[in-house]
Amino acid sequence: MTDGILTPDQILTAAQDVLRRYGPAKATVVDVARALGVSHGSVYRHFPSKAALREAVTQRWLDESHTLLTAVMAADGPADVRLRAWLSALFAAKRKKALGDPELFATYTVLVGEASQVIERHIADLVGQLQQIITTGLAKGELVTSDPAATARAVFDATIRFHDPVHAADWDQPGIEDAFDTLCTLIWLGLSPR
Amino acid sequence: MTDGILTPDQILTAAQDVLRRYGPAKATVVDVARALGVSHGSVYRHFPSKAALREAVTQRWLDESHTLLTAVMAADGPADVRLRAWLSALFAAKRKKALGDPELFATYTVLVGEASQVIERHIADLVGQLQQIITTGLAKGELVTSDPAATARAVFDATIRFHDPVHAADWDQPGIEDAFDTLCTLIWLGLSPR
Structure with missing residues (x-):
């Protein structure tokens, strides 16, 4: 070459x-x-x-989950539909990586552990997307929050079992889909107007 | 002796x-x-x-967080107060173990990894306590849910960043208390009647 x-x-x-x-x-x-x-x-x-x-290769691997998310961000729709689609896309992307190629996943788990700035930027990107969904929904009166940034982080934290690689061992357990659905419903009820 | x-x-x-x-x-x-x-x-x-x-010593260590929780379970009060007190007590107990004696915490992290039945029982106990708080609140009309058991598990999952030892490195980070508070508020809004 x-x-x-x-x-x-x-x-x-x-x-x-x-x-x-x-x-x-x-x-x-x-x-x-x-x-x-x-x-x-x-x-x-x-x-x-x-x-x-090593950082660049880690960054690219982390960004792979973003393709699906970008599609959700680009689509219009009510905030509850967009929020659930986004959370489902993130869970699906992470799960596919973890279960589809466990060896490569383990390799990247080591790399991610070394690259704290890369992972921080990755998380900030993701929380930023959540904040955008929340802010759009707020403007349309579809949800209520006094602090979109803090709420976006809370939604990210609340779903950590379904996107943080440290919980990957749970992702093929029976009942995991139901647990995810129940949690998404609880989160949406926490955001929707009363 | x-x-x-x-x-x-x-x-x-x-x-x-x-x-x-x-x-x-x-x-x-x-x-x-x-x-x-x-x-x-x-x-x-x-x-x-x-x-x-080894299982017995792990069980005893896990049960140490229960002392504070038992006090919360024994106390009367509105469901939102009890729920937040319980979640705070769990977070405080886990954090105290992780940050107070990191070496022993690391030892037990290894033991817990070996003792899947012990940890399953521990989690089932904790989710059972949440379910009790939720069921009591439901009977008093203080909250709404169609499935207290699934909701209890969802609340446990939603707060996993604040009680699962895999996240212990976050527990002395700045802003962690605010993140916990925002999440508790979101969860309670998700449960309270509209």
Whole structure:
């Protein structure tokens, strides 16, 4: 492969393969360069350090759940429908990652543990989307809150069992869908006008 | 020490000391017996196996949070006050354990991971107490739900960030009390009659 056509996304894909193959403790930038057939200098041209590369690959993995969420954000509709669709999309995306490829999920769990700023930004993004749904619903009189930002965080916290990877072991347990539905209903009742 | 006065509680206290000193991977029944100055047979008379002893010591540790909760359960009052008092007492008890003695907390986190039946029973107990508060409030017309058991579980799930040890690292973060308060308010609004 010539360096001319090397894109950041190709590097991230190769880095993910290398991380999966060698594990987060052993994977190096040289391994990534070798997998791409380029010099490690070519990798460093896009990512200035091993830490930067690991953060970027973690960021991309976290953002994968955003595709579904972006679709929900783009769609119109009543706040209760949008809120539940958003929470369901997040749960579905996280669950798919955890149960669909447990080995890669375990790898990323290690990486996420190292990348506190990346995860903080990820959570801030997600809470921001919730806040947008809440603010739109508030303007339309579909829900009530005196503090949309704090309420968005409370909704995020309230559903943590259904999106935080530390709870992944629960996600294929019987009754988990019902538990999620009951919780979503309780949250909506907490927001809706009386 | 003579065997005649050896109580299960003394054994559990000694077992906790031994676990703290040697760590859960290395601690043995012989270590516990030695710490008590008795034969290991004397320990086995009360706890038929090492696993049974470890489960009992885990159970006792988990039940320590129940003292505060029992006081809340015994007190009369409106459902919103009782619910918030109960959730606060649980959060306070868990936080005290996690932050007050982090080393012992880490030891018990390992033990809890081994003792799935003990932890299931513990959670069932806690959800049962929530259900009692909800059922009493329902009878007095203070709250609304069509399924007190499912709602109790939803309240437990909704507050998981504030009682599950996997989230202990958040418990001394700034703003955690406000986040807890906002969430409790949201939950209560979800339950209260419209």
